[in-house]
Amino acid sequence: MRRLLSVHAHPDDESSKGAGTMARYAAEGAQVTVVSCTGGESGDVLNEAFADTVHAARDMAGLRRVEMRRAQEALGIDHIWLGYVDSGLPDEGEPVRPLSFATIPVEVSGRPLVRIIRRLRPQVVVTYDERGGYPHPDHIRCHEITMWAIEHAASDASPELGEPWAVSKVYYDRMSSSDKVEAYLADYELHDPESDRIERIREMAEWMRDRTPRVTTRVDVSDHLDARDAALRAHASQVAPDTPYFFWPHDVVRRAWPTEDYELVRSTVGETLPETDLFAGIDEE
CATH class of the missing domain: 3.40.50.10320 (LmbE-like)
Structure with a gap:
């Protein structure tokens, strides 16, 4: 096992x-x-x-x-x-x-x-x-x-x-990495270029610039986003509904950085x- x-x-x-x-x-x-x-x-x-x-x-x-x-x-x-x-x-x-x-x-x-x-x-x-x-x-x-x-x-x-x-x-x-935020930004610019989120994402990308830790291993979790979100919501005293953890829609996550x-x-x-x-x-x- x-x-x-x-x-x-x-x-x-x-x-x-x-x-x-x-x-x-x-x-x-x-x-x-x-x-x-x-x-x-x-x-x-x-x-x-x-x-x-x-x-x-x-x-x-x-x-x-x-x-x-x-x-x-x-x-x-x-x-x-x-x-x-x-x-x-x-x-x-x-x-x-x-x-x-x-x-x-x-x-x-x-x-x-x-x-x-x-x-x-x-x-x-x-x-x-x-x-x-x-x-x-x-x-x-x-x-x-x-x-x-x-x-x-x-x-x-x-x-x-x-x-x-x-x-x-x-x-x-x-x-957390700047590459991930840049990938989300590119996805919005391609699929939803009129979104009112884009300016905020650009600000996030600028703030995160050059934060590129060494990554060796990427685990696909696209089928388990609901469980992740449920676990976050379980910590209700710590995790607000408008937290950045919930900022990215699941379809964006699955396309841009799953x-x-x-x-x-x-x-x-x-x-x-x-x-x-x-x-x-x-x-x-």
């Missing part, structure tokens, strides 16, 4: 980064598991239209768990909480919340992830790059503990955490790049 582990900082990250990929592989029979390193309890309500503000004010941690469960069901995946406290996003010069995820030593916070890797035995792990995708302290620490845990899980160290397991392939999420994109950063099975499958080169078990 193919087994994919995707490690994220907060609940809702899994739905904005690679949700279509996870829905596709789950639908194809793979074991797909998301690890959320924190509970997202330091987050605010980001959706002005969110109705259950009483629940959010009383129990943000509990609300985020309810939302994560709904997203999990939408994608058809398994989910594990790593159990650390959301560090929040402090203002420049302000300290990170004491005893939160970003303050825990990697060799401590990475141990439960080692246990998870050794128990689930994923061939493929997906996470963020060393910048965290964006400089949130929990995203950066998510990258750090994931890479540490992958190395540690393959070694003979800490036998109490399970039998060693070597992950075959490690990918970084590369969902893939979710990744960078292969480690492989024990060789490389034949570019790829269209995260499991390329991995034998079925």
Whole structure:
């Protein structure tokens, strides 16, 4: 069986980064598991239209768990909480919340992830790059503990955490790029040149200019856009109906850029790049 582990900082990250990929592989029979390193309890309500503000004010941690469960069901995946406290996003010069995820030593916070890797035995792990995708302290620490845990899980160290397991392939999420926005702009100019969206897309393209991360692997998710959107909407306190995630109609996505994109950063099975499958080169078990 193919087994994919995707490690994220907060609940809702899994739905904005690679949700279509996870829905596709789950639908194809793979074991797909998301690890959320924190509970997202330091987050605010980001959706002005969110109705259950009483629940959010009383129990943000509990609300985020309810939302994560709904997203999990939408994608058809398994989910594990790593159990650390959301560090929040402090203002420049302000300290990170004491005893939160970003303050825990990697060799401590990475141990439960080692246990998870050794128990689930994923061939493929997906996470963020060393910048965290964006400089949130929990995203950066998510990258750090994931890479540490992958190395540690393959070694003979800490036998109490399970039998060693070597992950075959490690990918970084590369969902955002100027090339993608340019492709959407070209599609609008061709198919809907009178659209009132075009000027906004041109502004987006200018703002995104030269943001071209290395991409080795493009996974077609055109048949799983509804599941991706349902997972995003499940995080109702965080994802507003007018969020840019919903800006692109599905027909435009399918024509212009129907893939979710990744960078292969480690492989024990060789490389034949570019790829269209995260499991390329991995034998079925």
